[in-house]
Amino acid sequence: MRFIKALFLLISSSLGFAQITIPEVLNKLNKKTVPYITVSELKENQNVILLDAREFKEYHVSHLQNAVPVGFNTFDIKKTETALPDKNAIIVVYCSIGVRSEKIGEKLLKSGYKKVYNLYGGIFEWKNNDGKTINSNNVLTDSVHTYNKTWSVYLKKGIKVY
Numbered sequence: 515m516r517f518i519k520a521l522f523l524l525i526s527s528s529l530g531f532a533q534i535t536i537p538e539v540l541n542k543l544n545k546k547t548v549p550y551i552t553v554s555e556l557k558e559n560q561n562v563i564l565l566d567a568r569e570f571k572e573y574h575v576s577h578l579q580n581a582v583p584v585g586f587n588t589f590d591i592k593k594t595e596t597a598l599p600d601k602n603a604i605i606v607v608y609c610s611i612g613v614r615s616e617k618i619g620e621k622l623l624k625s626g627y628k629k630v631y632n633l634y635g636g637i638f639e640w641k642n643n644d645g646k647t648i649n650s651n652n653v654l655t656d657s658v659h660t661y662n663k664t665w666s667v668y669l670k671k672g673i674k675v676y
Contacts, residue, residue, distance in 0.1 A: 539613070576637070579646065601625075619631070
């Protein structure tokens with residue numbers, strides 16, 4: 515039921531009825547099962563492993579530097595455990611605004627990782643706060659894949675790619 519209400523809010527906001535914010539969407543869709551880390555906190559602490567929980571076509575358009583693409587629909591916990599054997603490593607998972615990354619973060623916590631965080635507002639909030647992003651060629655870019663046109667309203671800075 516919570517998902518249906520949030521979906522209604524998203525659709526109505528895209529039709530111009532109401533403009534909801536990233537915090538409102540996260541309050542509606544997330545369960546807060548994975549602690550958040552803010553953009554400013556992440557900028558202060560670069561000693562983390564970044565996991566990009568968006569699909570690979572989104573990652574190729576732009577991502578945070580040194581982020582490892584793990585996908586969402588294709589996420590494989592076994593591959594992740596092989597690549598990241600240290601269950602005490604500080605891991606920050608992000609997606610567009612922080613919904614898909616919470617679900618990946620839950621899987622990581624369930625698998626025994628101890629220090630998993632969800633980037634509050636995701637790559638959109640990162641970009642909205644003047645964070646740098648690179649493309650798959652490791653070149654700085656202002657382009658951000660916004661998942662779809664509905665979600666693109668939350669990206670205030672940068673070039674929207676669908």
